[in-house]
Every structure is written in C-alpha cells, then in structure tokens.
Amino acid sequence: MASVLDALWEDRDVRFDITPQQMKTRPGEALIDCLDSIEDTKGNNGDRGRLLVTNLRVIWHSLALPRVNLSVGYNCIINITTRTANSKLRGQTEALYILTKSNNTRFEFIFTNVVPGSPRLFTSVIAVHRAYETSKMYRDLKLRGALIQNKQLRLLPQEQVYDKINGVWNLSSDQGNLGTFFITNVRIVWHANMNEIFNVSIPYLQIRSIRIRDSKFGLALVIESSQQTGGYVLGFKIDPTDKLQDAVKEINSLHKVYSANPIFGVEYEMEEKPQPLEELTVEQPPDDVEIEPDEHTDAFTVSFTSYEYFTKIIIYSPSFCSKLVCRYVFCGTKMYI
Template sequence: MASDNMWEDVDIKFDITASQMQPCPGEKIIDILESVEDTKGNNGERGRLLVTNLRIIWHSHVIPRVNLSIGLNCIINLSTKFANSKLRGNIEALYVLAKSQTRFEFIFTNLVSGSSRLFTSVIAIHRAYDTSRMYRQLKLRGALVDNKELKLLPLEELCSKGNLGVFYITNIRVVWNATMNESFNVSIPYLQMKNLKIRDSKFGIALVIESSSQSGSYVLGFRIDPKEKLEEVSKEITSLLRVFRADPQFGVQYELESKISKVQPSVMQNVFDDVEIDEEGQSDAFAAYFADGNKERDREPVFSDHLGLAIEKLPEGVTVQSLWSVLP
C-alpha cells in the first residue's frame, strides 16, 4: 500500500461507507467498547467505539451509517472533562481535539458505569502511535546509528548491510548514512516509498527511490558498485517492499490490561445491511464537531504584545488573559 493512497491515520471522515470502515492492510483493531455515546454530535445516541493502530471509529448502533473515523495522526490533544450526556447526565467524558484541514472537537462518554477503559485505551494507544513514528515517517539526519550500527526498532530485523557509505536494508525501511559523518543520513520506511528504479544519473547508474507526496516527494539516489550488486540490492528491496505492502507493520504496540476476546478483522462486516449512504445533511453533522463554533478555517495570524509572538486572531470579545484564566 503506497502512503499516498492511505488516509486512515491522517484524515478525519464523517459518515463513511462500509468498505471504508473495514481495516486496511496492516490495520489492527486493538479495543472495542460496545456502549459509547458521541456526546457532541449525537448526544443521546448509543454507539460502538473501535480503536485501531491507525484511527478511532465510532458508529451508531441504530443507524450505522452515522459514524466517524478519526486518524490518530490528526489528534492534537486528549483530555478528560465533564460533559452533559443525555444518557448519563453530567459525567466525565473523553475530549478529543483533532485537526485535518479544520479543527474538530469530539466528546465521547462511556455508558458503562464505573469503567475507565475508554480513557485508558484511547490515550495509551495514541501514545503508542505517537512514539512509533519512525516506522511511518521519512527521517533526514536523525539519531539512527550508534557505534557504527543501525539502532533497530522493535519488530525490525536487519536483512542486509552495504558498505558504500553504509546502506541498511530491513523488513521496515531502508537506511543510509555517510561513512565519514553518521549524522548525515536518511531513513525511508517502505510505507513512504512510491517508486523504486535503477536509472542513469550524473554520477552514473544509481538506485533511485521516490518517496510519497505525504513525506515530501523526495527523489533520493544511491550509487552502488558494481552494477551486479546494484541490481541485487534493487531486487532485494523490491521483494521486501512487496511483502511489506501485503501486510504493513505500523509499529503501534499495545496490549489491553484486561483481556477481551480476540478481535477479527471482519468485526465491521454486517454492520451495514443494505444501507444507502445519504450525503444530504452531512454538512450539518460536519459543523457539529467544529472546535470553534461554525468556523470553517483558521483565522489569520496576528502579533500578540502580551505573549510576544504571533498567534491566531482571537474571536470577538476574547482576550489572551481570559484564556489563561480558564486553565485548571
């Protein structure tokens, strides 16, 4: 799966289709909560919340086409506050602030009395996602090498190593660093590889890797001598890339403290039963989750004398001092 085609962890979607709710290759459902209310957008509606290694999915039990998909990469902040639920009254809920092109706020209330699993699962799984970005992001000049050896990630296995510069090929990524300066390096996860080919360059025949637009559309060339070795390396990476795309490893590791029955990828099957998606009215649902009323886009930046830096222009009647005063 090329990163340009993958939206699950980098987008926020409303009222998605049955096929979009199915886990993509490499996506694993980690936890399921069967009784959760979407308190902000569907207050009073009982639903199911699923947490995967890429996103949070909520759907109504009564009308499954009413649903949300929130990519873990979109989440800016997770917190717990009290909210007014039609089903539970004034109760502690999970607040999710997220941004794709627009900021949205989601509020989820666990309808199971006395259970804190909603908070612990979502917060811990998002933390596991956030701390495993090396599996998914192209990295230039990072702390990749220690004592002339690649620092392997959990679940990563070194498949081969070259010595023209130093070229590491693993089951997760390709890493190169300069022999004279180890900090001059690049880590290219297979997840971000768009094209791999051998072609002519001003330095001679080279292995050229083109990265996805999501990672910056880099074109990186590596000269490997002799030509036979270049072709061997190209075949090895192509083979590993094919295996990876069949079952991607995103690096998110989390085990529930209280074991639940093993979740199968088909868990979302039969949620939709001959339902046609009604696109009308979607804008109302979309607007319900805006983090700032009906604001459709970020306000222009202005200089704040109080803070001494540029900030987004505040709404009418709001001051920086008043914002500080509401912090706990």
C-alpha cells in the same frame, strides 16, 4: 511502483458516515479494543454507540443506526483531554475530548462512557494514541536522526535487517559521500561513514518509486519519496552494477511484501479484553446486590450502601474489577428495562 501511502487514509483523515467496507480493518490494521455503550456526546447526544480502537484510528458508530458513524485517524489528533460534559444518558460526567485537524478543518469530538465506573474509554484511546506518536520512525522519513550506534543500525521493534551494503555513495552533493546501506523489512537506512549523524531513514510506507537511472556518476539507485514528505529524490551509487541490480531487486521484493501487510509500529495490548456487553452472560451469586421490587423502581434505586460496596471492590480488587463492573452494569441495564 505505487506507494502504500497512496491507499492509506485511515490514520490521516477524519471521515463521517463511512461505508461498511471502510469500517473494516485494512491490511496491517488491528483491532485493539472494543467499547460498548459509548455516546458521541457532541454529534449524537443521547444515542448509545460502540467505539472501536485500532492501531490507526478510532471508529464510533450508533448501535441503532450503524450507518451513523465516524472515523478519526490518530495523525489528525491535536490534543486529547478529559473534561466534564453533559450527556443525555449520563448527565454531568467525565468525558474524553479529542481535538483534530483534517484538510485544514478542525473537529472536536466528545465521547462519554454510558456505563459508570469504567475508565477503559480513557486508558485505551490515550495509550494507543501515545503508542502511535512514539512510533513515527515506521511511517515518516527522517533526516539526520539518532539512527546508528557503534556502526550498527538501532533496530525498531519488529524490525529485521535483511542486508547491509558497504561502500554506498550518497549523491546528494557534487562530490558524494561514502557510507553504508541497511535494508530492513520496514525501511532503508543510509549513513555516512565519516559522520554517522549524516543519515536518512526511508520507510517503505513513504517510498513512491525505486529505479535505476543514469547520473553524472554513472548508473545509480534512485528513490523518490511521497509528496507528503516533500517529494525527495535520493540517489545512491553502488558498485559494481551487478551489486546495484541485486540491491534494487531486493528492495522491490521487500517493498512488495510490506505493501501486502504493512507494519505500522503501533504496539499495544489490553491485559484483558472484555467482551461486548450484549455477549455477556452473568450468573448472580446469592451475596450480590438484591433489588427489591417497587412500583417506583428505576435506575437509581440501588442503595448507597450497595454502590459503596461495588466501589470498594473495584478499587481494592483489580483482578475482579472487570467482572464486577460488568455485573453492576448488567443490573443497571435490567433496571432500565
């Protein structure tokens, strides 16, 4: 049996200039937000691009040359901060700094929103990364965790218990420990009956193999975890043999289903997902800002009074914020043209 982890690289690697196929979402990966007019200020300063935020990584690519791109997995991120950066498109402006480590090499990325007045660059990436960090039980093997409450498994969101098997011996010591087995749609959990804190949670994502092998205690269920988690070999004895074989068949079946469509546990939804800028069509009402034609007109000819008007609307009318910001951006784009 091959682990799902063997093919998973999206959240565990930093890659540059990936292929169009690698830019596509893998099974279980979902696109959460799409931000246009984002500049990779450190690597491609002055190049307008698009930032895709998924539940496993952030992807940036140049709009002019899509083959110029990068993919940053959340598991590689060491720190996220906001600081001032110098952008060729925006000048001195607040930017998103992401410090990462991949294959013992550190990378720093600076992303700047070319469109003024939109905080989504910061809120989307930071919030989704936080959701990733707080959902590690879906993806990491855990020993002696707070897994059991009142003899019942503390379920994760999206988790369902498919089977509960009593009288399962953990063979990690010479005498063994009698406990209870939980089989769910995302992991296998065992805990000792005499001491609930003596437990283990094994996500399907980290399972390398599941088989029945002979041991000094007789036939046993043996689960080998991935090398990333230390390559644990965990043995469990389930009597009678028919019950053991049924358990192995059920675990293999659930592991196969999980492999086809993994549940990574990262849950985050945008309240309102705006369309990309190029797809927006904006009708300008009579009361909107008017731009007087002038031979010296450029992107900065909008009056201070008009800018203040938009700022107040954005601050005090959140329900109209997205639409008004887009309208202001649209006018700005027109002025550049």
